[in-house]
Amino acid sequence: MATASWPPVRAVSAAAVCAAGLLALCGPAVADGPYGIDDLRGAPPARAESTLDDRGVQFVPRPGVPEPPRVSAMSWAVTELGSRKILAAKDAHRPLPPASTLKALFALTVLPRFSQGTVHTVSGADLAGIESGSALAGVKEDTPYRVADLWHGVFLSSGSDAVHALAAMNGGWGKTIADMRATADRLGARDTTVESADGFDTPGQFSSAYDLSLFGQAGLANPDFAHFAATKTAQFPVDGGADTYGIQNTNRLLVGSHGVAPYDGLIGVKNGYTSHAGNTLIAAARHGGRTLLVTVMNPRSGADNAVYEEARALLDWGFEAAPRAAAVGMLPAPASAERDPGAGKAVDGGPTTKLRRAAAGRPGSDANAVIVWSFSAAGAVAAAGLGTALWWRRRRPDGPEDGQPS
Structure with missing residues (x-):
């Protein structure tokens, strides 16, 4: 059974780390929604729509x-x-x-x-x-x-x-x-x-x-x-x-x-x-x-x-x-x-x-936009990592790597 080559693994791992970092950086922007900076610490979930049309x-x-x-x-x-x-x-x-x-x-x-x-x-x-x-x-x-x-x-x-x-x-x-x-x-x-x-x-x-x-x-x-x-x-x-x-x-x-x-x-x-x-x-x-x-x-x-x-x-x-x-x-x-x-x-x-x-007019619209942007950016980074992995694979000579069996 073939094992994964280390350069591609390292590339994909780096992509995952970058994606996680992006999401972490965007976290405060998402949390600072209509419920304030601590939206994600026990506040009720943000409403998808305004309630201003409701009576009372x-x-x-x-x-x-x-x-x-x-x-x-x-x-x-x-x-x-x-x-x-x-x-x-x-x-x-x-x-x-x-x-x-x-x-x-x-x-x-x-x-x-x-x-x-x-x-x-x-x-x-x-x-x-x-x-x-x-x-x-x-x-x-x-x-x-x-x-x-x-x-x-x-x-x-x-x-x-x-x-x-x-x-x-x-x-x-x-x-x-x-x-x-x-x-x-x-x-x-x-x-x-x-x-x-x-x-x-x-x-x-x-x-x-x-x-x-x-x-x-x-x-x-x-x-x-x-x-x-x-x-x-x-x-x-x-x-x-x-x-x-x-x-x-x-x-x-x-x-x-x-x-x-x-x-x-x-x-x-x-x-x-x-x-x-x-x-x-x-x-x-x-x-x-x-x-x-x-x-x-x-x-x-x-x-x-x-x-x-x-x-x-x-x-x-x-x-x-x-x-x-x-x-x-x-x-x-x-x-x-x-x-x-x-x-x-x-x-x-x-x-x-x-x-x-x-x-x-929607309280959560800015936060939703940040979330969409975050996952889009993460996808782009992941795609770049996979491209790097393919490049490494094409670059190395054919055959087993580091003496491992094919």
């Missing part, structure tokens, strides 16, 4: 992680922006009226299109169609305003007059609504239907806690958006001259007003209210190197400032839970709100882009 509160119980607070909001979500993990949520895809939180989508769409120093003289036509009862910044017709002043009116005063002026610069109310719909689609906001650029109650207009989280994430990635969202006070022009008056951000959790204490580390983003939508809020805060984003839609408790206090409770929970909390879903990687004119159809993408978007 979604949360993965885990040792050392407290349960989310019980709040009265019809829908909410808590996201860690660094990892894009949605740590807990309630009815995240439930379509609800967004009120002025929809101005975040308006800003994502229009903000990149005009320099902050550009001056626009507002006409009477610009301000036509403002709904009675809308919040106003004090924009006047036949008056020049810098674009930066108008954005202060949008973010701080939630002014529909400032939105109308900027929409006019963008080509009109109808075009801006169409542009916002396109932006929502590019960001992957499947629950949002835009019928009014300023978020005023309009039949058929909806968004969701998940989609508002997408808008908050994309907004904070834009330096201008992040600046305006975090601005507490500003001076607004009077009659185009040197005179100004002070305006203050209506986000009570940011500035501390009306009996609401400011939240430590809050960095914006946008609040809203209408009689139909109730109170809505996108709020982000940063503690150390961790940033959390909370969306709260329509608290039902009837308590004063409920939207702010429920957001506070969810932020407090998120900062405590985030180091070990599991993900119930993932936000996709931030996408550009603006289409690159030179990129053509590649921006919206074909099947490859759709697959990438689908994978982004």
Whole structure:
């Protein structure tokens, strides 16, 4: 009986060792999945799919992680922006009226299109169609305003007059609504239907806690958006001259007003209210190197400032839970709100882009990709080892080796 020649054995053994080394190196990447670095040390197995489509509160119980607070909001979500993990949520895809939180989508769409120093003289036509009862910044017709002043009116005063002026610069109310719909689609906001650029109650207009989280994430990635969202006070022009008056951000959790204490580390983003939508809020805060984003839609408790206090409770929970909390879903990687004119159809993408978007919503998709890569690499190394073995076999002279019988 023939025995194996030693050079091929050594080659195959080396291939096996290399493959094992590759798998060992990839181990931490696989373990650092939606359940944290110790996924493989007693945590429940990672879920293959997001649970965000399920009704009710979604949360993965885990040792050392407290349960989310019980709040009265019809829908909410808590996201860690660094990892894009949605740590807990309630009815995240439930379509609800967004009120002025929809101005975040308006800003994502229009903000990149005009320099902050550009001056626009507002006409009477610009301000036509403002709904009675809308919040106003004090924009006047036949008056020049810098674009930066108008954005202060949008973010701080939630002014529909400032939105109308900027929409006019963008080509009109109808075009801006169409542009916002396109932006929502590019960001992957499947629950949002835009019928009014300023978020005023309009039949058929909806968004969701998940989609508002997408808008908050994309907004904070834009330096201008992040600046305006975090601005507490500003001076607004009077009659185009040197005179100004002070305006203050209506986000009570940011500035501390009306009996609401400011939240430590809050960095914006946008609040809203209408009689139909109730109170809505996108709020982000940063503690150390961790940033959390909370969306709260329509608290039902009837308590004063409920939207702010429920957001506070969810932020407090998120900062405590985030180091070990599991993900119930993932936000996709931030996408550009603006289409690159030179990129053509590649921006919206074909099947490859759709697959990438689908994978982004699955908590285990990154780890699965690492596993596939690891075994592919191991197979390549093993194949190289076998090739070496064959080369050695062809290289040695025919006949028994080292005096062994054939």
